[in-house]
Amino acid sequence: MTTDIESQTVDLLVATVEDDKKNVTYRWLSRSMGYSVNTAKQLMESYLSTSGKGKVHGTYYIMRRDPKTQHQVVSLVSQERLSEIKQDPTVVGYHIYSLEPSQLKDIAILSAANLDATRLQQGKDINIYRTVQNKHVVVSKSNNRPTGSVATSGTASTLAGKPTPAAKQPAATSPAPAAVASTPSVTTPPAAGTNSKTKSTAKPSMLGFFGKPSTAAPKPVAATPTLSTTTAPSAQSSKLNFKRKAESISQTKVNDRAEEDSDEAVDSEEERDRRLAMSSRLDQDQGDVVGSGRNDKGSLKKRQRSSRILVTDDDDDDDDDVAEAEDDESVETMSKEARIALNKEKEAQRLALENMMLMDDNHAVEVEDEDSKMIDIEEVESDKQTSAGHASVAATTTNGDSVPRRRRGHRAVTKQRTTRNARGYMVTEDYVEMESFSEDEVEPVKMPVAAPAAPAPLAKPLAEPAAGSAGTGPKKKAGGKGNQSLLNFFKKA
Amino acid sequence: METETASMDRRQATFDNLGSLQEDFHVRARDYKLQYAHLYFMRLMLMRPNVLRHAQLKWGSLESRPKHVEKVLDVQQGEISYLVGTVYMEMKMKPNILNDITKDHWITAQPDRPKYTDDDDSVYLEDESGRVKLTGTKISKELFVTGVIMGVLGSEDVGGDFKVVDYCYTLPPEQEPLHHMETDEADKYVALVSGLGIGSNDFKPLELDLLTEYLTGELGGNKEQTDCANIVRVIFAGNSLITPDVIEDDTKAKKYGYDRSKFVTEPTAIFDGFLRDVCSSVPVDIMPGDCDPSSVTMPQQPIHQALLPSAREYSTFQSVTNPYWSSIDNVTLLGTSGQTIDDIFRYVKTDDRLEMAISSLRWGHMAPTAPDTLWCYPFKDKDPFIMSRLPHIYFIGNQDKFATELVIGEDERRTRVVMLPPFSTSGTIALVNLRTLECNSVTFSTASDEQK
Numbered sequence: 001m002t003t004d005i006e007s008q009t010v011d012l013l014v015a016t017v018e019d020d021k022k023n024v025t026y027r028w029l030s031r032s033m034g035y036s037v038n039t040a041k042q043l044m045e046s047y048l049s050t051s052g053k054g055k056v057h058g059t060y061y062i063m064r065r066d067p068k069t070q071h072q073v074v075s076l077v078s079q080e081r082l083s084e085i086k087q088d089p090t091v092v093g094y095h096i097y098s099l100e101p102s103q104l105k106d107i108a109i110l111s112a113a114n115l116d117a118t119r120l121q122q123g124k125d126i127n128i129y130r131t132v133q134n135k136h137v138v139v140s141k142s143n144n145r146p147t148g149s150v151a152t153s154g155t156a157s158t159l160a161g162k163p164t165p166a167a168k169q170p171a172a173t174s175p176a177p178a179a180v181a182s183t184p185s186v187t188t189p190p191a192a193g194t195n196s197k198t199k200s201t202a203k204p205s206m207l208g209f210f211g212k213p214s215t216a217a218p219k220p221v222a223a224t225p226t227l228s229t230t231t232a233p234s235a236q237s238s239k240l241n242f243k244r245k246a247e248s249i250s251q252t253k254v255n256d257r258a259e260e261d262s263d264e265a266v267d268s269e270e271e272r273d274r275r276l277a278m279s280s281r282l283d284q285d286q287g288d289v290v291g292s293g294r295n296d297k298g299s300l301k302k303r304q305r306s307s308r309i310l311v312t313d314d315d316d317d318d319d320d321d322v323a324e325a326e327d328d329e330s331v332e333t334m335s336k337e338a339r340i341a342l343n344k345e346k347e348a349q350r351l352a353l354e355n356m357m358l359m360d361d362n363h364a365v366e367v368e369d370e371d372s373k374m375i376d377i378e379e380v381e382s383d384k385q386t387s388a389g390h391a392s393v394a395a396t397t398t399n400g401d402s403v404p405r406r407r408r409g410h411r412a413v414t415k416q417r418t419t420r421n422a423r424g425y426m427v428t429e430d431y432v433e434m435e436s437f438s439e440d441e442v443e444p445v446k447m448p449v450a451a452p453a454a455p456a457p458l459a460k461p462l463a464e465p466a467a468g469s470a471g472t473g474p475k476k477k478a479g480g481k482g483n484q485s486l487l488n489f490f491k492k493a
Numbered sequence: 494m495e496t497e498t499a500s501m502d503r504r505q506a507t508f509d510n511l512g513s514l515q516e517d518f519h520v521r522a523r524d525y526k527l528q529y530a531h532l533y534f535m536r537l538m539l540m541r542p543n544v545l546r547h548a549q550l551k552w553g554s555l556e557s558r559p560k561h562v563e564k565v566l567d568v569q570q571g572e573i574s575y576l577v578g579t580v581y582m583e584m585k586m587k588p589n590i591l592n593d594i595t596k597d598h599w600i601t602a603q604p605d606r607p608k609y610t611d612d613d614d615s616v617y618l619e620d621e622s623g624r625v626k627l628t629g630t631k632i633s634k635e636l637f638v639t640g641v642i643m644g645v646l647g648s649e650d651v652g653g654d655f656k657v658v659d660y661c662y663t664l665p666p667e668q669e670p671l672h673h674m675e676t677d678e679a680d681k682y683v684a685l686v687s688g689l690g691i692g693s694n695d696f697k698p699l700e701l702d703l704l705t706e707y708l709t710g711e712l713g714g715n716k717e718q719t720d721c722a723n724i725v726r727v728i729f730a731g732n733s734l735i736t737p738d739v740i741e742d743d744t745k746a747k748k749y750g751y752d753r754s755k756f757v758t759e760p761t762a763i764f765d766g767f768l769r770d771v772c773s774s775v776p777v778d779i780m781p782g783d784c785d786p787s788s789v790t791m792p793q794q795p796i797h798q799a800l801l802p803s804a805r806e807y808s809t810f811q812s813v814t815n816p817y818w819s820s821i822d823n824v825t826l827l828g829t830s831g832q833t834i835d836d837i838f839r840y841v842k843t844d845d846r847l848e849m850a851i852s853s854l855r856w857g858h859m860a861p862t863a864p865d866t867l868w869c870y871p872f873k874d875k876d877p878f879i880m881s882r883l884p885h886i887y888f889i890g891n892q893d894k895f896a897t898e899l900v901i902g903e904d905e906r907r908t909r910v911v912m913l914p915p916f917s918t919s920g921t922i923a924l925v926n927l928r929t930l931e932c933n934s935v936t937f938s939t940a941s942d943e944q945k
Contacts (some may be wrong), residue, residue: 025712036500037711038718061703061712070931074703074712075938093714107939111698127500130808132710132722134503134774138808430700 687890687914730890731782731830
């Protein structure tokens with residue numbers, strides 16, 4: 001080895017042992033300097049016999065072999081006994097193990113130096129330090145080998161085969177989380193709904209864990225397979241649903257038509273990741289995102305777009321571009337009284353929603369699913385209805401018309417804003433603002449007694465609400481919680 | 494002392510999992526509705542033919558022409574005959590569930606006895622039909638445990654007891670012949686360690702470090718490192734992790750059930766780091782022991798990989814069952830973490846554990862006391878503890894001291910029996926030569942009496 005390394009080593013040893021008064025083992029030295037342990041031992045020995053003599057104390061490893069039984073004993077001895085060790089015939093090997101500022105009372109503390117060594121070696125190729133090398137060791141992050149399987153070491157081919165399936169696994173795992181997210185998503189929104197009032201910030205994070213937008217996405221997947229075949233407006237409205245589904249707690253009626261650019265080229269997996277990342281961001285400042293929905297429309301759009309993509313692959317959203325322009329509408333068209341009435345209605349509906357959520361646990365999941373779905377629709381439709389009632393809705397609520405036409409107008413949307421008030425508390429408040437909407441109205445919906453095309457009704461949810469339910473809003477509430485939801489369900493048929 | 498920096502490669506050995514033998518120990522579907530009678534029945538059915546054949550070989554040509562009596566109850570008085578059946582030990586001190594139930598509720602449970610032996614224990618032979626008590630001088634000298642399939646030669650006496658003249662066990666099972674070609678290469682070794690005891694009070698971190706350095710070949714001079722390169726496999730036979738004793742904090746409110754906040758994660762982390770170091774150099778098998786996080790019933794299932802996140806990334810890491818069959822370079826190994834022998838220890842008066850291990854070899858069954866006093870899964874159609882093959886190396890972990898013996902059977906059958914002491918208390922591991930079946934021990938000592 002070069003004297004350069006030698007001098008570096010000596011400097012390090014002097015600094016560590018003499019100055020810092022720390023113990024140094026050969027392992028630690030080899031990890032610090034990056035050479036093999038044998039080099040470390042040699043350098044330590046030379047240091048001890050030359051410049052370190054008297055200033056530091058060395059501990060030696062010795063191995064004894066009993067000539068009769070061939071049993072070996074490894075032990076650590078202090079340098080004072082070195083001379084007798086050298087003469088002992090049973091000693092078959094020794095070398096320096098560690099250097100200390102002074103003789104140790106308890107050599108067990110040398111393990112601390114070894115711990116340091118382990119820490120230093122992380123991330124580096126262990127074969128730098130070792131003389132005995134094993135080329136057949138394969139390290140793989142997802143080395144899921146079943147225990148007790150037949151393995152023949154020494155055949156590099158089998159081991160080489162392992163990294164490739166391992167490599168495939170990461171790819172496989174990313175669709176998995178989405179799939180995983182979808183199954184719990186169906187149950188979490190209802191669960192989330194129960195805590196809506198109380199833990200509005202906590203619950204979203206739980207949802208967010210499964211990926212809020214992904215809860216939006218799989219919901220349509222799970223619930224309405226025919227969604228994919230619906231036309232654009234239904235797609236939009238369904239999205240509105242799911243958006244609401246995911247944020248049913250927060251009651252955000254974010255304009256999720258905002259995302260209607262048909263940019264199908266987004267990679268769904270990447271989107272999913274982005275979504276998840278964004279949803280976690282959402283968790284933290286859930287209200288903020290909503291409150292500053294306007295500012296953050298872009299990300300929301302993307303999110304919703306991707307969720308939409310998951311759901312409705314073959315949807316063409318040609319009106320989407322049109323709708324996008326009408327995003328930023330003000331609520332000014334609504335009169336104050338209208339707004340108050342609107343709010344009251346919304347309150348009542350929210351109460352109903354909660355009641356529904358708190359229903360029997362047994363069939364909570366399925367029922368609540370429907371309920372929540374229903375509630376979304378209901379809310380939406382009541383929105384539509386209120387907006388139809390209050391705002392200047394250009395849409396003609398046609399009951400018998402089957403000509404698809406575009407309904408435009410303003411409607412009131414309740415949004416949430418989370419702010420810190422003067423006393424430093426976070427306050428979440430609802431506010432209503434008007435937004436414009438533009439949807440196609442498809443089939444009219446009478447009182448649907450037959451619920452056969454349950455997906456179908458969902459497909460055209462928002463078109464109807466105003467159409468069929470102008471007067472049924474209040475009726476629904478009066479009809480009792482369970483009936484309310486059931487009726488909703490049938491109405492869409 | 495020369496220390497060169499030339500590198501050398503670790504020797505490799507072919508490893509075979511012994512398919513079905515090892516697979517038998519994996520309990521997939523756990524169905525506890527079964528009775529243990531199935532296990533006993535299967536044991537008898539599977540082992541009886543061998544025992545019978547042995548009995549016929551041994552006694553068939555005697556002058557008195559003893560007959561084989563099919564059913565225990567059919568034994569005729571005065572006639573010399575031989576029977577085959579399961580041994581049952583009637584012991585007063587043996588934990589008996591019925592006694593526990595019939596006793597009064599407020600009598601405290603009896604403390605665990607180290608041994609169940611008593612002076613008036615009796616030995617019975619049992620088969621599907623019934624039981625018969627065995628008497629005779631031969632019985633009192635030999636050690637018996639419940640669950641061994643045995644053949645006895647003798648006759649029934651007036652009292653209805655069977656007076657035993659001679660007994661035999663199963664024929665020794667087949668063993669893979671060891672043919673080693675004469676090579677110039679050095680011998681390969683397998684290292685056997687047991688009872689690391691990380692987390693226990695005896696645990697010495699520096700000794701663990703020395704063990705790591707020894708197994709990875711960092712310790713020692715050129716010669717020792719060359720020797721180390723010959724170690725082709727390391728097997729940890731149980732009790733690597735021990736839950737540390739938590740000092741009860743009486744000031745805190747008593748919580749019933751499991752208090753998760755008291756869980757100490759350091760032992761697992763230390764074990765994981767240790768394994769990572771060792772696995773980066775040599776193939777490792779981890780067997781669970783009675784203190785490890787694994788199932789309570791035998792056969793213990795492998796320690797789950799989730800507990801060892803960094804070790805499991807290595808292809809050299811394998812978590813296996815207890816007991817454990819394996820084959821390295823065509824050398825068959827069978828090992829347990831010690832519960833089997835510990836249980837046998839309780840049945841017999843002697844303290845010689847090596848003797849018990851050798852007896853279990855002779856009985857052809859590694860855990861005869863299961864399910865009587867050794868907790869075991871109720872198998873329905875197999876008994877995985879039967880030694881259907883004779884191993885070359887039979888090791889038992891967590892015994893009192895290091896002991897080894899080469900048992901030579903007929904037809905050149907050789908088995909090296911190794912009793913491993915716990916590393917945490919003794920610092921000893923065993924190295925077995927795969928070619929010659931020689932066994933050495935290596936002790937790591939950091940005792941302070943070495944220092945002046």
